[in-house]
Amino acid sequence: MTNPEKGRLVVVSNRVGPLTDEGKAGGLAVGLADALKRRGGLWFGWSGETSPEGTHSPEKTEVFGGTALTTIDMTAEELDGFYHGYANRSLWPLLHYRLDLVQFDRQSDRIYRSVNQRFAARLAPLVNEHDLVWVHDYHFFYMGSELRQSGFKGRLGFFLHIPFAPPEILSALPAARDLVRSMLAYDLIGFQTAQDRRNFANFCVHELGGEKLPGDRIRVGGRVVQAAVFPIGIDAEGFSRFAVSPEAGEHEEMLRDLARGRLQIVGVDRLDYSKGLVERLLGFERLLEDYPENRGAVNFLQIAPLSRSELDAYIDLRAELEGLAGRLNGRFATLDWTPIQIMTTGFTRRALAGIYRAARVCMVTPLRDGMNLVAKEFVAAQDPDDPGVLILSRFAGARAELQDALIVNPYATDEMARALQRALTMPLDERQRRHEKMRAKVFGGTAAHWCESFIAALESAEIDAGWSEDLAAADPLAPA
Numbered sequence: 001m002t003n004p005e006k007g008r009l010v011v012v013s014n015r016v017g018p019l020t021d022e023g024k025a026g027g028l029a030v031g032l033a034d035a036l037k038r039r040g041g042l043w044f045g046w047s048g049e050t051s052p053e054g055t056h057s058p059e060k061t062e063v064f065g066g067t068a069l070t071t072i073d074m075t076a077e078e079l080d081g082f083y084h085g086y087a088n089r090s091l092w093p094l095l096h097y098r099l100d101l102v103q104f105d106r107q108s109d110r111i112y113r114s115v116n117q118r119f120a121a122r123l124a125p126l127v128n129e130h131d132l133v134w135v136h137d138y139h140f141f142y143m144g145s146e147l148r149q150s151g152f153k154g155r156l157g158f159f160l161h162i163p164f165a166p167p168e169i170l171s172a173l174p175a176a177r178d179l180v181r182s183m184l185a186y187d188l189i190g191f192q193t194a195q196d197r198r199n200f201a202n203f204c205v206h207e208l209g210g211e212k213l214p215g216d217r218i219r220v221g222g223r224v225v226q227a228a229v230f231p232i233g234i235d236a237e238g239f240s241r242f243a244v245s246p247e248a249g250e251h252e253e254m255l256r257d258l259a260r261g262r263l264q265i266v267g268v269d270r271l272d273y274s275k276g277l278v279e280r281l282l283g284f285e286r287l288l289e290d291y292p293e294n295r296g297a298v299n300f301l302q303i304a305p306l307s308r309s310e311l312d313a314y315i316d317l318r319a320e321l322e323g324l325a326g327r328l329n330g331r332f333a334t335l336d337w338t339p340i341q342i343m344t345t346g347f348t349r350r351a352l353a354g355i356y357r358a359a360r361v362c363m364v365t366p367l368r369d370g371m372n373l374v375a376k377e378f379v380a381a382q383d384p385d386d387p388g389v390l391i392l393s394r395f396a397g398a399r400a401e402l403q404d405a406l407i408v409n410p411y412a413t414d415e416m417a418r419a420l421q422r423a424l425t426m427p428l429d430e431r432q433r434r435h436e437k438m439r440a441k442v443f444g445g446t447a448a449h450w451c452e453s454f455i456a457a458l459e460s461a462e463i464d465a466g467w468s469e470d471l472a473a474a475d476p477l478a479p480a
C-alpha cells in the first residue's frame with residue numbers, strides 16, 4: 001500500500017531488484033523491495049548491460065504496483081573504469097584493508113566520478129524534494145554531492161555495505177579526502193558496525209579538521225551530518241521456512257547420504273580474497289594434522305560461486321585455492337574418502353538452506369567483511385533441536401551480534417584447527433545454548449528491521465543547510 005502523505009522512497013544501487021520472486025533474491029533485495037512496496041517509490045541503477053550510448057541510453061522502466069524499477073546502461077569503457085577499475089580494483093581492496101592488492105589509476109578515478117555524475121544527472125529529473133533518497137554502497141560515494149549539485153534539496157541517505165577502513169589505510173587513496181568530503185552531502189551515513197563508523201569519524205576529525213558532536217553527529221567545516229550504525233540482517237522467517245522446504249530437504253538428505261555418517265563442515269562464500277578461503281583451508285589441513293581422529297570422519301564442502309572472474313586477483317585466488325585443495329586431498333585422501341570438495345557453481349536459496357541444515361559446522365572466516373549474511377543464514381536454517389556450530393571470524397561485522405559463535409582469528413592456523421575440533425566435538429546442550437542466543441539475534445535484527453530503522457532515521461535526521469558545493473570543491477586542509 002503506498003502512502004501519498006509521505007515522500008516516496010528512492011533507492012539507488014549498482015544492481016537493482018528483483019522486486020518479485022523471493023526464491024532468487026537475497027534478504028537485502030527482499031527487505032528493500034518490501035520497503036519500496038510499502039511506501040511506493042523508485043529503484044534506480046544499472047541495467048546490467050553495456051551499449052554505445054552508455055549512461056546516455058534511454059531509461060528502461062518496469063512498474064510493479066506503486067514501485068518503478070528504472071535502469072540505464074553503461075558503455076564498455078564506463079563499466080571498465082567505474083566498476084572493474086575504481087570500485088573493484090581500488091575501493092574494494094582498500095576498504096577491506098588490503099593495500100597489497102590495491103591498484104590506483106587516474107583514468108578509472110576520472111571515470112568513476114563521471115559515472116556517479118551521470119547517474120545523478122539521470123536521477124535528478126525523476127525525484128523531488130519530498131522524496132527520501134537512499135544510496136547504496138561503494139559504487140556511489142560521489143552520488144550525493146552530484147545530486148546536490150544538480151539542485152536536489154531533499155533528504156539524502158547513504159549506506160555502506162562493506163567495511164570503512166581506518167584513516168591510516170584510507171588515506172593511501174589519492175582521492176581519499178575528496179571522497180570523504182563528498183560523503184558529507186548525505187544527511188545520514190549508515191555503517192555496518194561501530195568500528196566502521198569510528199573509522200569514518202576519525203577520518204573526518206584527523207584528516208578533514210572536523211569534530212565529533214553528541215548524538216551520532218559530526219561537523220566538518222560548516223556542515224553537520226549524522227553517521228550511525230545499522231547492522232544489516234536477513235529475512236530470518238523466510239529463510240528458516242526455506243530450510244524446511246522440499247527442495248531444502250532433498251539437498252539435506254543428499255548431503256547426509258553422501259557423507260555416510262561423517263560430520264559435514266561447510267563454507268559458502270563468493271570466491272573473493274576478503275573471505276579468507278585460503279586461510280580456512282589451511283585451518284582444515286591443520287585439523288587433520290593435529291587431530292588425526294578426524295581423518296576419514298569429516299567432509300569439508302566449500303561452495304564458492306565465481307565472482308569478478310575477469311580481475312587478476314580473483315584468477316590468482318582461484319588457482320591458489322584449487323592448488324591447495326588438490327594438495328590437501330592428495331595428502332589425506334583414501335580410496336573411500338576425499339576430505340575436501342570445492343564447488344564454483346551456485347545453488348538456489350532453498351537448496352542452500354538445506355545444505356546449511358545438513359552441516360554440523362559452518363566456517364565463516366573472512367579476513368574482513370562488512371557484515372556477512374551467510375553467518376546469519378546458517379543460524380536461521382538450523383534445526384533448534386539439533387543445531388550446527390558457527391565458527392566466525394573476529395573480522396566479520398556479524399561478530400558484533402553473534403558473540404555465541406566460536407570466534408576465531410582466521411590468520412591463526414592453530415586457533416582455527418582448535419575451533420574446528422571444538423565445534424566437531426561440542427555436546428548437544430552447548431550447541432543448543434549457543435544456537436538459541438544467536439537465533440534470537442538473527443530473528444531480532446532482520447533485513448526489514450534494518451530497512452525500517454534506516455528510513456526512520458533518515459526521516460527524522462536533522463537537516464543541516466550547511467552543505468555547499470565548496471565543500472565538495474575546495475579542500476582548505478589539502479597539502480600543497
Ligand code: GDG
Pocket residue numbers: 024026027028161162232268269270303305345346347348349352369370371372373374375377397
Ligand atoms: C556484501 C558485503 C554484507 C552465496 N553462494 C550462493 C548464494 N550466496 C549468497 C549468500 C548470501 C550472499 O550470497 C553473500 O552475502 P555476504 O553478506 O556473505 O557477502 P557479500 O556478497 O560480500 O556482500 C557483506 C553484504 O554485502 C550485505 O550488506 O553482509 O559484508 O561484503 O546471501 O547466501 N546464493 C545462492 N546460491 C549460492 O550458491 N542463491
